[in-house]
Amino acid sequence: MNLMKYDEHLPDQQLLLDVEGELSPRDEKRVRAHLAGCWKCRARRQELENAITGFVRVYQRESETKLPPVAGPRALLKAQLAQLSATAANGYLGWFTFPRALAWTAALGGLLVLGLFLVRVMREPSRTPIVSIPNSTLTPGATLLVNRPAVCAQENIKNRIVPVALQRRVFEAYGIAGADPRAYEVDYLITPALGGADDIHNLWPHSYSATVWNARVKDALEDRLRDMVCEGSMDLAEAQREIAGNWIAAYKKYFHTDRPLSEHCNRCGE
Amino acid sequence: MSPRFTVSGILPASRAVSANERARRDQLEERVVGLFDQFRDPILRYLSGFGLPLPDCEEVLQEVFLSLFQHLDRGKSQENIRGWLFRVAHNLALKRRYRTLQDIEVQVEAGAGEFAIDPAPNPEDQMVNNQTRQRLLAVVDALPELDRRCLFLRAEGLRYREIAEILNMSLGAVSISLARSLARIARSAER
Numbered sequence: 001m002n003l004m005k006y007d008e009h010l011p012d013q014q015l016l017l018d019v020e021g022e023l024s025p026r027d028e029k030r031v032r033a034h035l036a037g038c039w040k041c042r043a044r045r046q047e048l049e050n051a052i053t054g055f056v057r058v059y060q061r062e063s064e065t066k067l068p069p070v071a072g073p074r075a076l077l078k079a080q081l082a083q084l085s086a087t088a089a090n091g092y093l094g095w096f097t098f099p100r101a102l103a104w105t106a107a108l109g110g111l112l113v114l115g116l117f118l119v120r121v122m123r124e125p126s127r128t129p130i131v132s133i134p135n136s137t138l139t140p141g142a143t144l145l146v147n148r149p150a151v152c153a154q155e156n157i158k159n160r161i162v163p164v165a166l167q168r169r170v171f172e173a174y175g176i177a178g179a180d181p182r183a184y185e186v187d188y189l190i191t192p193a194l195g196g197a198d199d200i201h202n203l204w205p206h207s208y209s210a211t212v213w214n215a216r217v218k219d220a221l222e223d224r225l226r227d228m229v230c231e232g233s234m235d236l237a238e239a240q241r242e243i244a245g246n247w248i249a250a251y252k253k254y255f256h257t258d259r260p261l262s263e264h265c266n267r268c269g270e
Numbered sequence: 271m272s273p274r275f276t277v278s279g280i281l282p283a284s285r286a287v288s289a290n291e292r293a294r295r296d297q298l299e300e301r302v303v304g305l306f307d308q309f310r311d312p313i314l315r316y317l318s319g320f321g322l323p324l325p326d327c328e329e330v331l332q333e334v335f336l337s338l339f340q341h342l343d344r345g346k347s348q349e350n351i352r353g354w355l356f357r358v359a360h361n362l363a364l365k366r367r368y369r370t371l372q373d374i375e376v377q378v379e380a381g382a383g384e385f386a387i388d389p390a391p392n393p394e395d396q397m398v399n400n401q402t403r404q405r406l407l408a409v410v411d412a413l414p415e416l417d418r419r420c421l422f423l424r425a426e427g428l429r430y431r432e433i434a435e436i437l438n439m440s441l442g443a444v445s446i447s448l449a450r451s452l453a454r455i456a457r458s459a460e461r
Contacts, residue, residue, distance in 0.1 A: 140411040
């Protein structure tokens with residue numbers, strides 16, 4: 001692996017390889033020689049180590065809270081292994097002579113193709129689940145590095161149209177690639193009017209059929225939060241957090257209501 | 271009278287093979303369950319980063335270890351079982367995510383998207399810790415998927431070469447990806 005010239009600073013990649021013990025002995029010697037004389041690179045190396053420490057702490061804690069006990073899955077695995085083992089021991093290969101195998105393979109293949117076709121045909125119309133709030137794992141929200149004056153100086157606060165390719169990726173991420181695209185609006189979680197980014201982590205398929213908590217209601221919340229930010233009664237970061245956390249709860253909080261107000265939702269009575 | 275064929279001549283030998291075979295399979299089952307105990311948590315943690323519901327992750331995990339049983343039963347390579355397990359888990363999770371219709375109607379009342387509060391006694395520390403954690407989680411969530419996968423696999427202790435094999439990338443790409451992600455995390459810590 002080529003290293004930098006001796007008098008240049010080390011790039012992050014080289015520092016990380018050194019931290020990780022992934023350098024060849026020759027490169028390691030050169031990196032160490034550079035670090036011995038360069039405070040800046042040593043400080044940067046320490047920053048990367050700190051980033052690893054910080055990440056690992058959070059990663060472990062997040063994971064610990066998620067993992068269910070092992071006993072149930074372990075018992076299930078043992079039962080499935082016993083079944084699999086018994087099937088194999090009963091000689092699934094013994095009677096499986098070549099001509100018979102060929103005939104069975106052809107027959108099963110035909111049935112499989114037919115089955116897949118029928119399943120596809122039958123399931124296609126129903127692959128339009130109602131989505132009124134995004135999946136926080138797929139759509140945590142993403143923002144640009146902008147401040148309040150920049151946000152409030154924007155004249156056109158209408159959401160930009162999301163490119164078709166990006167819309168397709170959103171549908172795939174949500175597992176509804178086969179759904180009717182006309183049933184959804186690919187919506188920004190944090191609107192660009194509040195500094196939201198054109199990023200897949202900030203986009204989700206909002207159902208048109210979600211008659212109560214629909215996109216129009218969310219638009220009203222976005223307008224309200226932007227007004228509060230620009231009046232100075234709310235921080236931009238707080239507004240972004242409110243809308244990214246749970247926009248329906250935020251709507252209820254800032255409009256002091258449990259249901260969308262009639263001026264925001266003319267179909268809510270349906 | 272038509273001749274009668276019996277299996278008495280071959281039955282004892284067949285039973286003897288079966289008994290050996292049974293013992294071999296029992297050993298294999300034990301070994302797979304032992305590996306399950308060893309790798310279940312790291313693989314489940316890795317799978318949970320795919321955005322699949324936890325029951326789906328558990329199902330994928332079962333599939334992984336049943337595949338391992340078949341893999342070993344057929345006498346295939348036993349070199350780097352850990353890397354093999356993560357690679358199969360990664361591929362099965364991708365298939366599951368793209369093929370299965372997810373239940374994405376989130377229960378609003380369940381408070382989705384909220385972070386757990388630290389059980390720290392001091393409310394100020396609690397707030398600072400929570401803010402730091404949320405900032406870091408936001409940075410990680412905003413990473414490109416491949417960078418996140420690299421980071422999670424590394425956090426599970428896999429070496430660069432193993433990560434490269436699992437994600438079908440070059441070694442250089444793995445180190446670039448990790449350096450980029452850690453630089454972002456380091457930047458977020460400065461704020």
